[in-house]
Amino acid sequence: MKKKEQEILRTHIQELERENFLLKEELKENKVQIHEYKKNIASIVLQRTQELEEMNIDLQSAKHELEQYKNHLEEVIRERTIDLKFSEQRFISVSKSLMGGSVFEIKFSNDGTYEIRYLNNFFWDMIGVDVQYMLNGYDALKNYIHPEDTVLFQEKLMHSKHTKDIFDVEIRILPPEKSMKSIHIRANTIEESDNYTIWVGLVFDTTEKNKFQYEIQEREVILNAIIQNIPYDFWAIDSNKTCFLQNRTSKKLWGNLLGKSPSQVTLPETTKTFFLDKIEDVLQNKLVNEEVLLADRHGNKKDFQSLLAPIILHDKIRGILCFNIDISERKREEKARVQNEQKFRNIFDNSTDAIIIQSHQGDIIEMNNEFIKLSGVTHKSDTINVSHFIGKNDKSNFFRKIDTIKNTSHIFIFETTFITHNNKVIPIEIKSKEIEYLDNKVILSLIRNIAYRKKFERKLVNTIIETEEKERARLAADLHDDIGPVLSSMKMLTGLLRDASDIAKTKVISDQIFELVTESLRSLRETSNSLSPHVLKNYGIIAATRNIIQSFQHVIPISVETNCEKLRFESTIEIIYYRVLCELLTNTIKHAQATKIDINLHYINSMLIFTYQDNGIGFNVAKKMEESSSGMGLYNIINRISSLEANYTIDSSPGKGLIFTLKTNITQKL
Template identity: 50%
Template sequence: MVKFSGMDMLLILQKNLYHTELQEREALLNSVIENIPYDFWALDENNNYFIQSKASKVYWGTLLGKNFNDIKIPESSKIVFGKTLERVKKGEVVNEVNRILDVNGDLYYFQNISGPLVIKNKIKGALGFNIDITERKIVEEKLVQNEEKFRNIFNNSTDSIIIHSVMGQIYESNSIFRNLIDYTEDECIDKQIFDFVDHESTLKFKNEIASLSLNNLDFTTEAILITRSNSFIPIEIKSKVITYLGRNALLTIIRNVSYRKRFERKLLDAIIETEEKERAQLAADLHDEIGPLLSSMKMYISLLKDTKDIEKSKFVGEQVFTLVTEAITSIREISNSLSPHVLTNYGLIEAVKNVIQSVSKFIEIDFSSNCEKMRFASNTETVYYRVFKELLNNTVKHAQATNIIISFIFENDRLTFTYKDDGKGFDYEKSF
């Protein structure tokens, strides 16, 4: 019969308690490893897996008790892991992003953190984490793609683009703007957008910015741009409130309107010249057509004062009546040339066809329209008619053309007038 002293019993009890505590700690550690929310694994110096988290099994299946060389995962993934193990076995700690396929062939991005398992200063294996960052990488890739798209649009736009603060501080500008003002990118960063416009434009620009509100997030204005060489360029500014790097900013598009301004000037000059021609023509018509008729009437009427001869009075009356009739006809013709009654009463297309009919014996005209029964605003019809008349007159007088193609097409609430002839034309660059 074995006898135990009190001390022996105490030692046995302590040993049992220690063993129980050790088992509990081991169970706790295994539970922690098992429930790590990441792909966590460890293998020994012979590349046999002895630790694997539950999350790891979702990606790779069961690895426990298997050798690395025997696991069934896509070959591309195995190559990546193999290279990582080679580095770890040499004592390197690896921290990198890998793009790999799981056991089912699904693509993931993992932040891989792997290192050597060191016991008594000797490498006895390896352990590692794979943190799934797929969603983050997809977002990052989309951001990169959006940034590339933005940069392509930003730098390849035909207009100048500037992103700046509401105080005018320039954050970014595209090459079109910098080429226009002849400044480098670095020079622009230290500038305000107001530094590149004249004083009057600056005041107008600032007033537009000050008027922005929740219900009014954009504006359009005109300004004068000043270049490095002190050249002045008329521009159109379109600005819109945006969020840039987490703060309010303005996206401003600047369009060089020098050509448009020159064209408007040419157009205005042409309109004034046309009006002067019309006035001169009116004066000439009144002088050449109405003047002689009125003079003749005056002469015949003066004869009535000095005669009592009935036959003579009858003759004079008939002549005056004829002259009055001719005067009325001449006035009607002059009035019609300025504002034709056909245009007023029957519309643009009928007025155009009326003119075409009168000149068709001299030149071949191909006319087409899909709006013959339509009427437009009076000003619209007048403008189109006068442009048509001016083009036709130029063709007949100067172009030496033999054919004209004319069309009036109305679609999508827009009236398009097309005029072509086969005449000799003119030098566009010299004229504009």
């Protein structure tokens, strides 16, 4: 083990000796190199010493030259200083005289501080702050800048510093005890170094300008909203015929015209031709205002009121405004109004009644032909007051009635006398109502000649009186001829009965009195039945009809057809139908010389229809109605029917017999 360790130790010693040898050799080489370096350095030092001596000579020469340049430069600076002071005085003088703006100078240092180096009096007047206070720096100005604009001011300033662009910003300031102001700052960089930047420029008060611009913008918005919401077609073109303005309604009609000429838009040929022709007319300084039928882009035709006018600026036509109003509805209304007026005029002129249109004061505005005939007026153009034709005693009452219907839809009916142009007096009925005529409120009056009706009413009253008198006379005759003798006989027999003592004789007299009482009751019943038939009341119209027919069957054949055997109706209707039947039967028996009578009574679809027909000699209905004596039967019939809402016809002529029809609408039967 020791031997092995000795061997290792010997090996290490040998390696150390070898390294020592190598180091000695390297040291020898370094010494040689150091010697060479020393020689080279000595040579370089000598060379540099010589160069420094030469440079020292040059520096002495340059120093002399600099002294000369310094003296020259000082002289130039003195001259420039004088010029700058003169320029500054002029600048201050100009800035003080500047109206509406303020000259300023601002310095921005790299440490982030601002210094306002100059402001004229305008800025002080504008915000009400001492200029000297503002010169304290940006912090003083910042106190008056609107909080929302502070960042904008700094950003614009930094942008100008880095890009060398013009410092251009508009901000709001809040002066103490004054309303908010707007200012526009515009400045150029005049000096810049590593440590600071200086701007000089102008500050302008733009408060009024902005306010004015805002008002203009607001008005533009309002105007545009008005144009867009106009319910009519509106568009405008410039001098090159290019559309620069169009509202929504116009786009619906013609499509989008903006940026185009009307000739470039797809429209029906007639529409396009119209617009192009009218544009040329307007360019010749003509104003277009026409009603025209145009087709829109879908081919739908409408009536328009078309207005085209030039846009004139500095005595030159700069464009054209076009305004098209859809008047289709108005045209339809006008057409309908014309048709209605024609209808009204046709009815007005062809009415069988006199018609006038008058003012509330009574002046006649219009009169129809019947009024001219009635009044005897010779010319429609004559200015006449309706009071000229009203009876003297009724004039004031008539106009009071007119006043009651003012501003109402009421109708008043007034009966008076009509005084014609020839002083003829005619009874009339006036129906008046307030209407609108030619945009004025007037009175429309219908004047009816009621002379015939008055005559008929007089006849009717006379007929009723005569009928009542006849009924009274007949009743008196019946009582006198039938019951009177019987009662006289009864009186005589009663006297005999009082004096009789024989039982057999008393019985005979009593039997005779009983027969007379029975006869009296029968006669009384017949008389009562003629006044108010109990069969009709108890059993209805058909039973009463059959009962009355039995009284005439021995004189003339009578047939009856009906579907009302089991029906009852209101007592008023049954009585009138029954009385009409009795009147017709009486007239036929007395006057018609008929050999047959047919009676039909049917209830069909809520209508009670009565038909009476005979084959008698007939008569002239109109002539018979005019006769005061022979027309009494017809007057009785018509008088009875007038109380019903019924329709009747009387069809007869000489040699043709009679057909009488009566129809009444009955919604309910009993």
